[in-house]
C-alpha cells in the first residue's frame with residue numbers, strides 16, 4: 001500500500017533530515033503489516049461479505065469520531081450508534097454522513113482526520129476534500145468502491161499486505177468465526193487471522209453480569225466454576241482452545257496496574273464474590289491477583305501477556321446507559337506502575353520465558369516508570385502508545401522519552417488497536433513515518449550510522465513485533 005498523494009507526510013520539515021527519513025521510510029513502506037492487537041470483528045473476514053454503506057463502515061463504529069461530535073452536542077443516535085433499549089437511531093447512511101461532514105472541522109489537527117483522509121485517498125482512491133458541500137460526492141464515490149469485489153474484506157486484507165491480524169475475544173466466545181477462518185485456510189495456529197484471549201468479563205467482579213459470566217465459563221469449559229480451583233481449570237481450558245485457534249497472547253484491561261498474590265485467600269474471596277457478598281476492595285484485589293495467576297499460566301502455555309491499565313470505563317454514565325460499553329465514554333486516569341507491578345516482577349520479572357507487554361494511557365509514566373522498568377526486567381516490554389496517545393506527536397515523544405532507558409529493543413512494536421479495518425494500513429504507515437523521522441535525526445546528529453538506522457527501522461516495523469508476539473519462525 002504505497003502512500004502516493006503526500007509522499008513526505010509526517011517526515012521532518014528540515015531538508016537534510018527529510019532526505020535521510022525518505023531513505024529510511026522507503027525501506028519499510030512496503031513491508032507486511034504485523035497487527036498483534038486490535039478489535040476487528042472476525043466475522044468480517046470469516047464471512048467476507050461486502051461492507052455496508054460508508055457510514056456504517058467508517059463512522060458508526062468509530063468512537064473517536066462519535067465522541068467528538070457528542071462533545072459538540074450531536075447525539076450518538078443521530079450518527080447511528082445503536083441504542084441499548086432499542087429506541088430508534090438514524091439508519092440512513094447518507095444522512096449520518098452529512099451530519100458528520102457538517103462537523104468535519106472539529107477534527108483539524110487530530111489523528112482521526114489524518115487516518116480518515118489517508119483512508120479516503122490511499123485505500124479508496126477518493127481525493128475530493130471532505131466538507132459539508134462535498135459530503136454527497138465523497139459518500140457516493142466511497143459507496144461505489146464498496147460495491148466492487150476488490151473492496152471485500154479478504155481482498156482488502158491482501159491489498160493491505162497484512163501478514164497477521166490478531167482479533168480480541170472473551171473466554172465466553174465460541175471462536176466459531178475463527179474456526180471458519182481456519183477451515184478456509186486463513187486462521188488457526190500460524191494463520192493470518194488469530195484470536196487473543198481477553199478474560200476481563202470473567203475476572204473483573206465489577207463487570208456487568210460477572211457471576212453469570214463465570215457460570216457460562218464453567219458450562220463452556222465443562223468445569224465447576226462454583227469453586228476457585230474449577231474456575232482456574234476453566235480458564236486454563238479456554239486458553240488452550242484459544243491457542244488452538246491461533247492465539248499467541250492474552251490481553252488484560254484493568255483500571256490500574258496493580259498486581260498481588262493473594263495466596264490461599266484468593267479462593268475465599270472468590271467464594272464470597274460468587275455468593276454476592278463481595279466486600280469493598282475485593283474487585284481490585286482479585287483483578288490484581290489474577291494477573292499473577294495468568295502469569296503462571298503463561299509460563300506453562302506460552303501466551304504473551306498484554307496489560308493495559310489506566311482507563312476509567314464508562315465515565316460518561318449517560319452514554320453508557322443509552323449506548324453501552326466501548327462507544328467513547330472512557331477517560332484516562334493517572335496510573336502508577338513501579339509499586340503496582342512489583343509483586344508480579346518479584347515473582348517472575350527476571351524470567352525471560354515470561355513476556356509481559358505493558359501499555360499506558362498516562363504519558364507521564366513513559367520516562368519516569370515504564371522505560372526504566374522495561375529497561376531493567378527481562379519479562380517486561382513496553383507497548384506502543386495507543387488510545388488517546390496515538391497521534392504522530394505522541395509516537396514521536398514516545399521514542400524521545402523511552403529510548404534513553406529502554407532502547408528500541410525493549411519496545412514491542414506498533415499496535416493499531418483498532419476496530420476500523422480500513423484504517424489498519426494507514427495507522428501502521430503513520431508509525432513507520434514517525435520512526436523514520438526519529439531515526440533520521442539520530443543519523444543527522446551523528447549518533448547512529450545510517451546502516452544501523454536502516455536495520456533498526458526494519459526491526460521496529462516488522463521483525464520486533466513478530467518476535468515479541470511469537471508470530472512465525474523468527475525467534
Ligand SMILES: [Zn+2]
Nearest residue numbers: 037038039417
Ligand atoms: Zn485494545
